[in-house]
Amino acid sequence: MDFPIRRRRGHVLSRFFRVYSHLAGHPLHAGVRFIDLQNSTHPTTSLMHLSSFQHMGRLATQYLDSASPLDIIDIGSYDVNGSYRPHFNHSGWRYRGVDLSAGPNVEVVLKSPYRLPFGDHSVDVVVSGQAFEHIEFFWLTWLEIVRALKPGGVIFLIAPSRGPEHRYPVDCWRYYPDGYAALAKYGGLELLEVNTDWLPSPDPDSAPWGDTVGVFRKPAASAPLNLRRRLMHRLRRWLLSRY
Secondary structure (H helix, E strand, C coil): CCCCCCCECCCCCCCCEEEEECCCCEEEEECCCCCCCCCCCCCCCEECCHHHHHHHHHHHHHHCCCCCCEEEEEECCCCCCCCCHHHHCCCCEEEEEEECCCCCCCCEECCCCCCCCCCCCCEEEEEEECCHHHCCCHHHHHHHHHHHEEEEEEEEEEEEEECCCCCCCCCCCCCCHHHHHHHHHHHCCEEEEEEECCCCCCCCCCCCCEEEEEEEECCCCCHHHHHHHHHHHHHHHHHCCCC
16 A cells, blocks of 8 residues: 555445334335445545545554554545555554455455444544445444443544535534533543544645544443443344344
């Protein structure tokens, strides 16, 4: 991979999923964020701006100990024109790309964006960049990430605060610091850092884009809270059994 990275990852999906909400009593249609690369008529690339790549590099340097063994997963990792993998190529670190289509930089292929094939409290670090705007029900993916994260583990989340519409096949959301604070509350996490690119980057390819960058940590939980989380997880799985 050549530096600097100047492409935003064009994520692709091979199928659509259908969710039925027992609470609302009616079906909800969810076009999930990727389409098949080889058979798609959608554009397969969009800008992975340099500033996003630099943000992730700073977080890895600042918050991770290169001497400690770490299990790291990257949600939305398909490499069309760049990935975050170079930031996590350390001896003793296990980095796995996770996406809904097989391809470059993908070790784990999901059947649904709302069900991660990882055990409870099983990963040390979760990273995701330029993905959450394409997930229709991002709060469900978020709770799955929290479930899989070990106590003391961290999440690096980068998502756009502004930028042109880029549908793969949907572009649903933009994020601000208050939104990240809400995600921290919703997942029972500590918000260690959040900032937004309010001013344009001097890099011309990055200038149209602004990102909100956040670091979250999962605190150790009491036995009652762990029980509550397990029960909530089982309830979510039951409600989304067709999804």
